[in-house]
Amino acid sequence: MVAQRIAVVGAGYVGLTTAACFARLGHDVVCTDVDEAKVDALSRADIGLHEPGLARSVSNGLRAGKLRFVHGAPAELSEVDFVFVAVPTPTGHDGAADLTAVEAVLEQAGDRLSPDCVLVIKSTVPVGTISRITALARCPGVAVVSNPEFLREGHAVEDFLHPQRVVVGSEDEAAARRVAALYAGMDAPTLITGSASAELVKYASNCFLAMKLSYVNTLAELCEELGADIGDVTQGMGLDQRIGATFLTPGPGWGGSCLPKDTQALLATARAAEVDFSLLDAAIATNDRQAHRVAAKVRAAAGGSLTGVPVGLLGLTFKAGTDDLRDSPALAVAELLAAEGAVLTGYDPSATADRCAGPVCVVASPYVATENASVVVVLTEWPEFAELDWARMACGGRPVIVDTRDLLPARKVREAGLRLISMGKPGQEQRHHCE
Numbered sequence: 437m438v439a440q441r442i443a444v445v446g447a448g449y450v451g452l453t454t455a456a457c458f459a460r461l462g463h464d465v466v467c468t469d470v471d472e473a474k475v476d477a478l479s480r481a482d483i484g485l486h487e488p489g490l491a492r493s494v495s496n497g498l499r500a501g502k503l504r505f506v507h508g509a510p511a512e513l514s515e516v517d518f519v520f521v522a523v524p525t526p527t528g529h530d531g532a533a534d535l536t537a538v539e540a541v542l543e544q545a546g547d548r549l550s551p552d553c554v555l556v557i558k559s560t561v562p563v564g565t566i567s568r569i570t571a572l573a574r575c576p577g578v579a580v581v582s583n584p585e586f587l588r589e590g591h592a593v594e595d596f597l598h599p600q601r602v603v604v605g606s607e608d609e610a611a612a613r614r615v616a617a618l619y620a621g622m623d624a625p626t627l628i629t630g631s632a633s634a635e636l637v638k639y640a641s642n643c644f645l646a647m648k649l650s651y652v653n654t655l656a657e658l659c660e661e662l663g664a665d666i667g668d669v670t671q672g673m674g675l676d677q678r679i680g681a682t683f684l685t686p687g688p689g690w691g692g693s694c695l696p697k698d699t700q701a702l703l704a705t706a707r708a709a710e711v712d713f714s715l716l717d718a719a720i721a722t723n724d725r726q727a728h729r730v731a732a733k734v735r736a737a738a739g740g741s742l743t744g745v746p747v748g749l750l751g752l753t754f755k756a757g758t759d760d761l762r763d764s765p766a767l768a769v770a771e772l773l774a775a776e777g778a779v780l781t782g783y784d785p786s787a788t789a790d791r792c793a794g795p796v797c798v799v800a801s802p803y804v805a806t807e808n809a810s811v812v813v814v815l816t817e818w819p820e821f822a823e824l825d826w827a828r829m830a831c832g833g834r835p836v837i838v839d840t841r842d843l844l845p846a847r848k849v850r851e852a853g854l855r856l857i858s859m860g861k862p863g864q865e866q867r868h869h870c871e
């Protein structure tokens with residue numbers, strides 16, 4: 437494909453990945469952000485994110501002259517073929533997505549775009565946003581297209597370059613096809629739809645994943661009561677291709693910058709449309725209970741009270757493979773434990789040592805985090821936790837281990853003489869009292 441001139445507004449996980457990957461595919465990309473310090477750092481290829489392959493793509497793009505970072509709304513916006521908007525859409529009033537940043541972009545750039553340009557909304561926005569932008573002529577004469585992003589943090593570059601699907605939605609089919617053509621070399625199924633459907637695919641996907649996890653976390657609770665093993669149950673379920681083997685691992689709850697806000701946003705959309713979506717409502721409520729369920733397990737492991745009890749936390753990020761602490765279930769659990777008087781020391785492979793994350797004093801080694809602990813809680817599924825030296829840990833205070841991710845090699849931990857409490861496994865204390 438002939439190199440296109442592309443602007444990307446917002447240089448976060450999605451915008452920076454989009455900009456660096458399009459530059460890697462040979463396009464001429466300018467990436468803008470309101471954060472001047474971030475723009476300066478990015479211009480030096482200092483990306484400030486833990487994303488495999490992203491730093492290299494950025495520095496290659498800069499060196500090849502295919503990628504530039506600029507602050508604010510540059511004059512170049514009037515000269516590009518595509519403007520991708522990748523600014524935050526956090527939870528706002530009543531759970532609905534807050535579109536302040538998207539509005540700010542339209543305000544600054546809307547009437548500066550050339551009529552040949554396509555405005556592409558990559559941010560996750562409520563159904564109807566594209567139609568509204570078009571109807572209100574926020575970008576006079578410019579085609580507006582929805583192109584939701586499905587990348588996972590920790591796999592951003594890989595997911596962008598090898599997507600499982602590309603979804604492009606617009607009432608302007610020619611513009612949608614121009615956007616789809618940017619992904620033509622990626623060998624992914626491409627779906628061209630109306631804008632409402634494209635916007636809804638994004639929410640529908642994240643909410644489905646969230647409901648699947650709440651279902652699994654509840655099944656794990658049931659397994660504990662019935663003497664079944666959640667690992668065996670999900671293995672049996674996952675062999676059915678209609679169910680699929682992934683997204684079936686119990687944990688301390690689903691978190692991160694997307695699933696919590698997108699479930700709230702779709703619920704708000706359903707409420708506004710007067711559609712009863714109690715299924716999704718229940719999935720959110722189930723997830724809100726999950727941190728309490730973990731806290732109850734830790735309290736039980738500590739003998740019934742957490743007042744003054746030293747607790748070591750392994751993993752602080754919302755999942756392994758990222759440095760993102762936004763809406764991390766690990767921190768939600770930490771807050772509950774701290775509220776009950778536990779003294780928290782934590783370690784995370786991605787976190788800077790010797791600083792605090794909420795109520796957690798962060799240290800530089802898993803052994804330092806756990807050396808005086810009465811209870812050790814595995815909260816994030818970093819593979820390195822499965823390789824820890826359990827005999828060394830047993831030589832310290834002989835902590836009880838609570839594994840909320842069912843990650844640890846149970847036999848090895850028990851052979852080291854440590855008591856292990858997992859999620860959804862038979863033979864554990866039943867009915868930990870949730871407060």
Ligand SMILES: NC(=O)c1ccc[n+]([C@@H]2O[C@H](COP(=O)([O-])OP(=O)(O)OC[C@H]3O[C@@H](n4cnc5c(N)ncnc54)[C@H](O)[C@@H]3O)[C@@H](O)[C@H]2O)c1
Pocket residue numbers: 445446447448449450451468469470471474522523524525537538540541558559560561585586587588589693694
């Ligand atoms: N993080 C993910 O894994 C992911 C995946 C798919 C979709 N999304 C969606 O993509 C959007 C962006 O998410 P993110 O995680 O990349 O956000 P982020 O917070 O990592 O980055 C957003 C960037 O936008 C900048 N910004 C804010 N207002 C701006 C403005 N008016 N003009 C220019 N820049 C501005 C911020 O300074 C920041 O650098 C959200 O709608 C999110 O739901 C995120």
Ligand SMILES: O=c1ccn([C@@H]2O[C@H](COP(=O)(O)OP(=O)(O)O[C@H]3O[C@H](CO)[C@@H](O)[C@H](O)[C@H]3O)[C@@H](O)[C@H]2O)c(=O)[nH]1
Pocket residue numbers: 560585586587588589590642645649682683684685686687688689690691692693694695754755756765
């Ligand atoms: O079997 C599993 C899988 C995931 N999780 C948890 O679920 C949450 C979300 O995980 P994941 O989906 O991998 O994180 P994100 O990077 O936020 O990605 C989701 O949110 C993005 C932003 O919308 C989408 O683009 C992705 O497709 C979607 O997977 C995390 O807390 C995980 O620990 C589990 O507890 N068990």
